[in-house]
Amino acid sequence: MQTTFKVSRFNPETDEKSQVMTYSVTLAEGATVLDGLKAIREEHDAGLAFRANCERGSCGDCALRVNKKGVLGCTTLIAAVAGKDGVVTVEPIRNVPVLKDLVYDMEAFLWRKLRAVSPGISARTPASAEEHPVAEEAMAKVRAAMSCVMCGLCDEGCTVIAVDENFVGPAALTKAYRAIFDPRDGRQPERLRAISEPTGMWDCAHCFEANGHCPLGIEPTDRIFEMRDEAIRQGIRSGTKNPKVRRHYDSFVNSVKRSGWLDEGRLAIESEGLLNVPGLLHLLPTAARAMKRGKAPLPYFHRRRPGADAIQRIVEKAEGRKE
Ligand code: SF4
Structure with a gap:
């Protein structure tokens, strides 16, 4: 399968802005976008920078914008995305500071926001040698959010982050949801108050773009609504600063x-x-x-x-x- 790739290239040491380079590669039927990038690196330019890790959609590392749509490169078949002309365009996802080619600054994009919602569970019961098994049904509400791979594709589609990079965003809020509704966690009101502060969940404009961009069907916008409902139910209608x-x-x-x-x-x-x-x-x-x-x-x-x-x-x- 002959495929033409148009890849966004950017070298911070020599370029002021990114430029598009064209590569033609021969790939097996069933090849993915990530396979194409690896072939370009092996056959054309060993300096092409991109991220990948698990290669099975479980780590979220290879989030890219392919033919103007945010996808995971490792699970996206070229046959499914190539235009009628057989061309595949590959760019970094939107709303990210690009470091080189297709590699972007995860700290600025996602990790600082993730830390802001303290995603670790704070055990309701004190630590002890005893196990505290949790019934399967008690975890049902958070199962989908637990499958989030932090690919950031919901943030790439977020219409609020596009105008305010400080909005904590649907990806970090999905992690907040997972802790807030985890039956083992003992800090629910505190967490709800924290994400009710400025740049938190109330800044979501409910455009539902996050739902459309999540490759795992987690529906982050709906998760944000559930947290808002819970906050209102508990009488937490805002943080201390807004x-x-x-x-x-x-x-x-x-x-x-x-x-x-x-x-x-x-x-x-x-x-x-x-x-x-x-x-x-x-x-x-x-x-x-x-x-x-x-x-x-x-x-x-x-x-x-x-x-x-x-x-x-x-x-x-x-x-x-x-x-
Ligand atoms: S909620 Fe979906 S789109 Fe957002 S980071 Fe998690 S897996 Fe990616």
Whole structure:
């Protein structure tokens, strides 16, 4: 099978930006993208830098962007990704600082975020010589998250990291989930509070890109939702440094309860805080632009919609269940 690879190359010692190099290689039927990169290194350029380890989709090391899609190079068949012209483009995944060719800085991309969520289990029971077996059903909730290989492909697709590299991201939050819902862990409220701080789980924009990018079907966006629900259930509506999340949550719920729908203008004001003058001033340019386009509803002049009584009862019922 003759395949043309267009590979992104970057040498920090000589290049200001990456350039695309073209290689033609002959591969066996059933060859993977990683097989192609190895063939290029053996036959064309021994200096091509890329990462790989287990070669069976278990370590996440060979995450790459192939024909504009984030994949694991070792489990991706060339036949499945090559365009009609037989060309395979290979680049580093997005949202990463590239060190050389296809190798990127995992510390900056992922490891610092992973440490921030303290992914190790803190045993609920004190250490002892006795075993503390856990029933299989008690682990069911975290089984999928346990299979995360930290490939970072959910972070590569994350639309928030694309604009804020400090967002902790779906990969680290998946590890947080695994600890938070592990029946052996004894730090659940503390962990939920920690990921409720700025750049934590409340910064997720629920675009569901992470779900679409995870090669293992872990659905990181859904895991983030579950942690948010649990935090709300426990009355943890924000961390210590971002009361804005709690204000946003309270304003949202009160608005729907009061009128049956969302008072968006009021939500923006109350999320900032009524006494937060700099925050309110910060809203003005956005409000002016929205007004110009006829999209700025007048806050506090919000009519009650038909059926609001029923909606109010639903919200109150949900609140009652929460407590
Ligand atoms: S959740 Fe999926 S995409 Fe994200 S790091 Fe884990 S295995 Fe990779």
